[in-house]
Amino acid sequence: MTLKVLTIDDSTTITTHLNYLLKNLKEIDWVGHAYDLEEGKKILKNTTPDVVLLDIMVSEESGFDMLNFIKKQYPKITVFMLSNLSDTIYVKKSLQLGASHFIDKSFEFESIPNLLLKEHQVKWNLN
Secondary structure (H helix, E strand, O other): OOEEEEEEOOOHHHHHHHHHHHOOOOOEEEEEEEOOHHHHHHHHHHHOOOEEEEEOEEOOEEHHHHHHHHHHHOOOOEEEEEEOOOOHHHHHHHHHOOOOEEEEOOOOHHHHHHHHHHHHHHHOOOO
16 A cells, blocks of 8 residues: 655756655655646546645745645645745644645755655554
């Protein structure tokens, strides 16, 4: 059983780096990537991932709006917010709106595989 992951971020650099980090993890199934929120909604409808890695700003749109949408429409999906904006106000708002984690892309990006592997263990009760 794999953990299905969707990523939503408008940066091709981030997408390339995520591919590098996730490609060899047999527990993770990267089900899609969206470069804008509308594309993200389409992928969500067709795949229903377990986890969404979501940037706070996606093509000048608010990732918080997308987080709100996900938590209302797909409450069982775990959302990890990503951003270079690591001010406590963004962290606090992310968690208040239902994100499980806030990842500072500048300093914590490399922790994504470990966070996803932990989420996989929790989802499938593999302790």
